[in-house]
Amino acid sequence: MGKVATIAAAAALLAGAVGVTTVSTSEAQAAIVSGTEVRYVFCSDNPDGNTVTYFDSDGNLVDRPISLTDNIGGERYCGSIKASVNPGDNRWASITNYDSPYLYAAIYEMIPPYNFNFLGSTLGPPQEHMLRWNEGGGARTTAITPL
Numbered sequence: 001m002g003k004v005a006t007i008a009a010a011a012a013l014l015a016g017a018v019g020v021t022t023v024s025t026s027e028a029q030a031a032i033v034s035g036t037e038v039r040y041v042f043c044s045d046n047p048d049g050n051t052v053t054y055f056d057s058d059g060n061l062v063d064r065p066i067s068l069t070d071n072i073g074g075e076r077y078c079g080s081i082k083a084s085v086n087p088g089d090n091r092w093a094s095i096t097n098y099d100s101p102y103l104y105a106a107i108y109e110m111i112p113p114y115n116f117n118f119l120g121s122t123l124g125p126p127q128e129h130m131l132r133w134n135e136g137g138g139a140r141t142t143a144i145t146p147l
Helices: 003-018
Strands: 024-032 037-044 050-055 061-066 070-073 076-084 090-097 103-111 127-136
Touching: 037 050, 037 090, 037 127, 050 076, 090 103
Parallel strands: 024 103
Antiparallel strands: 024 090, 024 127, 037 076, 037 103, 050 061, 050 090, 070 076, 103 127
8 A cells, every 4th residue: 555545544544533523514605796785695404503704894704603593494594694895895605514414605795776766766675696605515515716
């Protein structure tokens, strides 16, 4: 057996002996924003034990635990976080849960309605446009390379 194969076999044996746990993670690709607000959407088959990572309104990377309270059917729970952005900003988000077979992360851009009224009123609420998304789970790590 070659040296690399021996090292790989030893690492696999050690991982089994110490009980290494694989984390289920879903990351939305990095997205360049053209509007002034984004909405991060996170879903999991476990409402508790989720950790989300995203950029807040000040451009800081936030990593915090979160409980997802919106049951969208069956065992699936979702939640969202809005943040202000500057046009051209690069945004990224992820969700991690050790005990969920399914995870979902998405970044939506909030698009203001077009104003065709010369009196200054708008034609309704902002529209959402999905910029990036990813889903995964099943005791594996899912990662997408950013832009």
